[in-house]
Amino acid sequence: MFSKKLIQRLNHSSSVVVLTGAGISAESGVPTFRGKDGLWENYNVQELATPEAFNENRETFWKFYNWRRKLLNDIKPNLGHYALVDLENFLSDFTLITQNVDNLHQKAGSKNVIELHGNITHTYCIDCNFRTNRDEFEDEVDGIPRCPECNGYMRPDVVLFGETLDPECLTKAQEASATCEVFFSIGTSSLVEPAASLPYVAKGNGAYLVEINTEQTPLSVTADEALLGKSGKILPLLVMILDRFR
Ligand code: BV8
Ligand code: ZN
Numbered sequence: 001m002f003s004k005k006l007i008q009r010l011n012h013s014s015s016v017v018v019l020t021g022a023g024i025s026a027e028s029g030v031p032t033f034r035g036k037d038g039l040w041e042n043y044n045v046q047e048l049a050t051p052e053a054f055n056e057n058r059e060t061f062w063k064f065y066n067w068r069r070k071l072l073n074d075i076k077p078n079l080g081h082y083a084l085v086d087l088e089n090f091l092s093d094f095t096l097i098t099q100n101v102d103n104l105h106q107k108a109g110s111k112n113v114i115e116l117h118g119n120i121t122h123t124y125c126i127d128c129n130f131r132t133n134r135d136e137f138e139d140e141v142d143g144i145p146r147c148p149e150c151n152g153y154m155r156p157d158v159v160l161f162g163e164t165l166d167p168e169c170l171t172k173a174q175e176a177s178a179t180c181e182v183f184f185s186i187g188t189s190s191l192v193e194p195a196a197s198l199p200y201v202a203k204g205n206g207a208y209l210v211e212i213n214t215e216q217t218p219l220s221v222t223a224d225e226a227l228l229g230k231s232g233k234i235l236p237l238l239v240m241i242l243d244r245f246r
Pocket of ligand 2: 125126127128129130147148149150151152
């Protein structure tokens with residue numbers, strides 16, 4: 001399943017970057033965005049995950065995000081998340097960049113996580129910037145959480161479509177991608193920018209590019225190794241092989 005070249009690279013590389021998308025959380029029961037039973041299938045992205053939706057249809061916006069947050073309450077990391085924790089402990093220079101907002105990498109124990117699109121378990125006030133990780137708000141008015149400090153409107157701390165990413169996060173991700181020796185793209189349809197450009201930055205700087213996905217994506221033809229399969233199966237196998245070489 002894995003080429004000798006990849007195993008050698010991983011055993012002798014100092015810097016490895018991993019980019020994950022919704023697919024790595026699929027085996028935990030988190031719906032993906034674009035898969036067959038994808039999240040967006042029943043919803044129109046432009047109607048929900050945009051600043052316009054937050055401003056014009058706050059009740060539906062919060063119904064969608066509360067539904068996703070409640071879904072996460074009983075969701076646990078899967079073997080793919082834990083294998084990345086092992087990789088982080090095994091490798092000297094490891095950076096995990098995620099597009100996911102589900103907090104599962106942190107729940108699994110990953111330490112150095114760059115959350116490009118924010119974190120759905122964090123909420124902030126659009127008026128006074130009060131921030132909280134609480135997921136229950138006593139002071140809800142028509143299902144929309146209000147700020148305990150100034151009674152302003154609260155929103156999930158995620159990057160909506162059409163919003164720019166946190167410049168510091170993005171720069172850190174781009175720098176790590178430009179200097180790494182091995183880059184993994186795991187469980188992402190490679191469609192959402194600017195995250196989708198990171199594997200090309202890595203490849204353009206000479207990194208060995210590995211994709212792990214249950215289907216082909218626009219990135220597959222560029223990858224040095226496109227491993228077709230579930231990340232929850234492939235990643236523990238990879239760690240096991242590396243472990244043997246320890
Ligand atoms: C921005 C948070 C400046 C909210 C999300 C350049 C070109 C074209 C368009 C643009 C561009 N630059 C900007 C844009 C517009 C837009 C964009 O990229 N649109 C796309 C759809 C074309 N980007 C933005 O708006 C970004 N902002 O760039 O600002 C700007 C703005 C406008 C115009 C120019 C510049 C902000 C993007 C962030 C949006 N927020 N999430 C929330 O979650 O509620 S994005 C959302 O999609 C999630 O974060 C998700 O992670 C992400 C990407 O999706 P994937 O993770 O890839 O998930 P998906 O379901 O698509 O795929 C899952 C994959 O897993 C599949 O391939 C499947 O086969 C695989 N899989 C399934 N099971 C498994 C598996 N693989 C392995 N194992 C399994 N078991
Ligand atoms: Zn406030």
